[in-house]
Amino acid sequence: MLFAALALVSLPFLDIELHRPDPWQELGRIGLGLLQPRWDDAASLAQAVLYTLAFAFCAVTLAVAAGGVLALFYHRWPVRVACAATRAVHELFWGLLFMQFFGLSALTGVLAIALPFSGIFARVFADIFAEQSTLPRQVIAPGRVSLSALCYTTLAQAWPQLTSYLRYRFECALRSSAILGFIGLPTVGFHLESAFRQGDYAEAACLLWVFYVMIATLRWWLDRRLIPLYCLIAFFVLPPSPPVSVSLLGEFVTRDIWPLALREGDYIGALAWYAQEVTRVVLPAAAYTVMLSLVALAAAGVVVLFLFPIASRVCVGRLAIAGHALLVFVRSTPELLLAFVFLLLVGPSALPAILALAIHNGGLVSYLTAREADRLPLRADHAHGINLWAYELVPRLFPRMFALLLYRWEVMMRESAILGILGVATLGFYVDSAFAQFRMDRAFLLIAATALLNIAADAVSQRVNRGLRFEADALARDC
Incomplete structure (x- = not known):
């Protein structure tokens, strides 16, 4: 209330x-486009779908690894604050930030999704681990390696919940990957925004239907036995990235994001x-x-x-x-x-x-x-x-x-x-x-x-x- x-x-x-x-004339055109989807260049459509999947797979792979490690230390407040700060910023904003020094590269897209998702995974994994029974760990002989104890007790109990959540989070990663196209990355969202801006609703509808089918059939094609193969292929499918300029990164962190008065030492003015x-x-x-x-x-x-x-x-x-x-x-x-x-x-x-x-x-x-x-x-x-x-x-x-x-x-x-x-x-x-x-x-x-x-x-x-x-x-x- x-x-x-x-x-x-x-x-x-x-x-x-x-x-x-x-708006009825425009909405009629949108409805007609949904009923009559069209895409003239099948190769570009397939490439956009592959890039969307590749960004999602690579980002989730990195985020699961980072989030799993952070979840083990999530009880410490510096880790909690760092994870909360990273997941609080939208992927699109991370993409705009990384674009300033990485450009429109694969690294920008992967990090823009992986960074906030790492914070999300850390929190969710820590919550799932905390909900598991402690009895299996108590019957393990003293002196066993902590990693083995984790794998055979807590992780074994939590595995069904973890896999269920990972499937849902991968669906979110696909949406995030598509949305990154709105800032210029070559995913489905890039062509979708272009089609809507040009009023070509038939092409936009084709992209939407492909995306809907991809989400709706997730349970069938996202087989856990094929996930390692998908992740390996994804790293080779990513678009080429230009060389990273360390000087641009250093200038962005030390100069660009701070006001002029602070850079000149005028603290009162800052x-x-x-x-x-x-x-x-x-x-x-x-x-x-x-x-x-x-x-x-x-x-x-x-x-x-x-x-x-x-x-x-x-x-x-x-x-x-x-x-x-x-x-x-x-x-x-x-x-x-x-x-x-x-x-x-x-x-x-x-x-x-x-x-x-x-x-x-x-x-x-x-x-x-x-x-x-x-x-x-x-x-x-x-x-x-x-x-x-x-x-x-x-x-x-x-x-x-x-x-x-x-x-x-x-x-x-x-x-x-x-x-x-x-x-x-x-x-x-x-x-x-x-x-x-x-x-x-x-x-x-x-x-x-x-x-x-x-x-x-x-x-x-x-x-x-x-x-x-x-x-x-x-x-x-x-x-």
Whole structure:
């Protein structure tokens, strides 16, 4: 209720005015393109798909290795802070940063995904390891090597959860890889953005259908026995990278990202510059980002409540296959693309961003909630229809659903910053403007503010989740 109240309070401060455009001709062209996809150059399409897969495989391989090691030391606060800082910055921002000294290279794309994913894997792996029973480790003879003990006790127990999460995270990596095309890397997103900008919706639809099929068939072609082969091939498929200039990297780290006054030793002037930037740009943009993400979070909650039944066998029986297909379509569509379509419908405002975030994240949480609903044990005389939904499923699923929404809140805040590229006055809007003006000092400050904001959101969501678990345990004891 507190989150819902905060969302309602935030509404008057957001630009959600309907401009009543006349988009029906353009939407008709988009619909016709979806029904009649076309791509004239099959070789370029295959190359874009291969690059998208190669970036995802290479990045996830590196991130799993780094995240697995960091998870072992995640109980130490410097590791937790470092992981939170890396995962708090969106892949697109990492890509824009790395592009300044690596250029449009394979290294830029791989590191832009691998770095935040390492922080994500470290946190999730540490949580999974902490949930495992300690009894197997207690029966091992003293003096055994810690690595062997880890592999045969904790890792062995956690393996099903780890593999399940890795499959989901690889799907996220595919979306991230595609989105990196929006900054010029040769993935599916590069051709998708070009097709939309040129109004060639048949080509854009062909790319989308290929991407949807790639996501929908993931469980069949991502065989765990073939993953080592995929990863090996991916490193050879990556596009060529130019030589890395160490001098450019050093100049970027030591000069470009710091204000002129600080470089000249004028510390009073540097403090004045930072104060001006924080008060005039960072704080208003951060406040707008938080309010937009809160409204999107509340809207996503409404989406989940009414959307998860269509993919649950308990609710709709065999029709759940169609609902599952719809949710795959919703969660696989990049938020930028959804926001663009809503931009045509309601005009330029924050509303397209809110709707895009709510539908995309609501679709993902609906899918996970529907799977949880099908696992619930039900009595033989359980209710049916709306009574089953209102009195049986929602009360039992709500704590888990809300925990997932809180986890996605951090993601929504990251994505709301990215949607600023469409003109919404979030932190991402000013980051994109700073890069366009080659104001690296301002861009670095804004990205740091984005990281701090996401760290704060993560801390709040963890605190609320701990409270939910405490209330659930107390209720179980009372019962």
